[in-house]
Amino acid sequence: xxxxxxxxxxxxxxxxxxxxxxxxxxxxxxxxxxxxxxxxxxxxxxxxxxxxxxxxxxxxxxxxxxxxxxxxxxxxxxxxxxxxxxxxxxxxxxxxxxxxxxxxxxxx
Numbered sequence: 001x002x003x004x005x006x007x008x009x010x011x012x013x014x015x016x017x018x019x020x021x022x023x024x025x026x027x028x029x030x031x032x033x034x035x036x037x038x039x040x041x042x043x044x045x046x047x048x049x050x051x052x053x054x055x056x057x058x059x060x061x062x063x064x065x066x067x068x069x070x071x072x073x074x075x076x077x078x079x080x081x082x083x084x085x086x087x088x089x090x091x092x093x094x095x096x097x098x099x100x101x102x103x104x105x106x107x108x
């Protein structure tokens with residue numbers, strides 16, 4: 001009896017059956033880098049989210065390190081989004097525009 005929800009997870013011949021890993025591909029942006037300030041879920045501490053940069057993970061980490069150094073604050077890269085601590089939107093905008101990127105301030 002085969003069921004549409006059943007799948008083989010263990011075999012006595014080969015042991016545990018692992019499904020192939022699917023690498024999630026980030027959606028391509030529209031060429032505009034957006035900088036947004038966010039405080040929700042962060043205990044009132046604000047961060048600037050930089051989205052829409054079409055680059056691989058290594059380039060994003062390198063760019064985030066440069067932005068953190070120029071802003072003098074901390075931050076991280078999560079799921080293709082650069083997070084910079086504090087409200088440094090204007091400084092981040094000027095730094096990214098100097099690199100030739102088209103930048104918009106998003107949100108309030």
